[in-house]
Amino acid sequence: MKILIAYFSYSGNTEEVAQLIEKKVQQEGISVDKYEIGFGIMPNIEAYDIVFLGTFTWDYGSTPSEVKDFIADIGYKPERMAIFGSGDTQFGGEELFCQAVEKLVHFYASKWDGLKVEQSPRGSQEQIVNEWIEGVLQDVAVTA
Numbered sequence: 018m019k020i021l022i023a024y025f026s027y028s029g030n031t032e033e034v035a036q037l038i039e040k041k042v043q044q045e046g047i048s049v050d051k052y053e054i055g056f057g058i059m060p061n062i063e064a065y066d067i068v069f070l071g072t073f074t075w076d077y078g079s080t081p082s083e084v085k086d087f088i089a090d091i092g093y094k095p096e097r098m099a100i101f102g103s104g105d106t107q108f109g110g111e112e113l114f115c116q117a118v119e120k121l122v123h124f125y126a127s128k129w130d131g132l133k134v135e136q137s138p139r140g141s142q143e144q145i146v147n148e149w150i151e152g153v154l155q156d157v158a159v160t161a
């Protein structure tokens with residue numbers, strides 16, 4: 018199995034989630050590549066069994082344009098897209114919290130709930146992140 022973690026982050030929170038995912042996946046002995054959206058060469062999405070796609074939310078529940086461009090560059094909807102992101106309930110409460118994650122889960126008709134992290138995942142939310150990853154990997158192991 019081969020996994021890609023593609024993420025976009027301004028101030029580092031979504032990047033921290035990406036790092037936790039990378040660590041956990043490596044611990045499971047699975048091959049993983051990490052790609053920061055907008056930097057370097059566009060990865061070959063078809064080469065991966067699962068893509069973890071991460072984004073923060075901004076501008077009243079919007080998805081950053083860089084993430085939209087990345088999605089357009091992919092050009093198709095991979096079957097196994099696991100969506101994660103960080104947000105902040107101070108910007109519009111529960112309704113707008115991590116709306117970009119919700120939107121992408123819907124867009125890809127992802128079989129997994131999106132992972133929504135309040136700002137940095139460090140501390141109490143780390144457990145939630147790990148459980149979410151385990152859920153994704155378990156599903157794939159069962160259906161592979």
Ligand SMILES: Cc1cc2nc3c(=O)[nH]c(=O)nc-3n(C[C@H](O)[C@H](O)[C@H](O)COP(=O)(O)O)c2cc1C
Nearest residue numbers: 026027028029030031073075078104105108114115
């Ligand atoms: C101008 C602005 C608007 C934001 N709007 C939202 C929002 O609508 N929903 C939300 O959940 N978070 C919102 N946020 C919070 C960010 O998504 C949050 O800080 C996130 O952790 C940033 O991710 P990053 O550190 O990976 O860049 C907003 C932040 C800024 C600066």
